[in-house]
Amino acid sequence: KAGVTQTPRYLIKTRGQQVTLSCSPISGHRSVSWYQQTPGQGLQFLFEYFSETQRNKGNFPGRFSGRQFSNSRSEMNVSTLELGDSALYLCASSPDYGGRGRGLYFGPGTRLTVT
């Protein structure tokens, strides 16, 4: 089976712009979670989707939003980018609800740099 894929892998944006990141889960996985990874804060939870429904949301401002499609693919959007949004954005999928049963399977991430 193909792993979790994320596109694009690298992105450079300017402050104030918006960005959309895409995630394709492993085939058959219905749960997708998003995390932001930075050297200072580590891995911080953004959202969790299961069967197109947002099940959990982290403590991020409303500029961060996401959605999941009927084929389980997911996108996250960040509007009005700030310098502090520079990070590695990780998507993870799992066959069960949020990875509690069989763990999360992570993609390679999208490295976002905001200048």
Next chain:
Amino acid sequence: AQKVTQAQTEISVVEKEDVTLDCVYETRDTTYYLFWYKQPPSGELVFLIRRNSFDEQNEISGRYSWNFQKSTSSFNFTITASQVVDSAVYFCALGNRDDKIIFGKGTRLHILP
């Protein structure tokens, strides 16, 4: 509130030594799940193990072993006879039935040849 603490930010050991990575967690829930993940230099996080709160049995998988102790709220990870390929950042994580899975800050492990 849930919390995961990995007090060791960075550890260096010589190849073939044993090393233990500590993980202490906080939760008020009686049902919860603990995990370990490995992030090698290539960057992709890899799931290693999951434990639920009702199963305190220790687990061994090859050179890896995990010690879960509810009495001390710890879920420690030991690598026996370490190898250079074990060099990575290791994350401990905690989730309950309905809330997000949260990660500790990670322990960067250097295995020196």
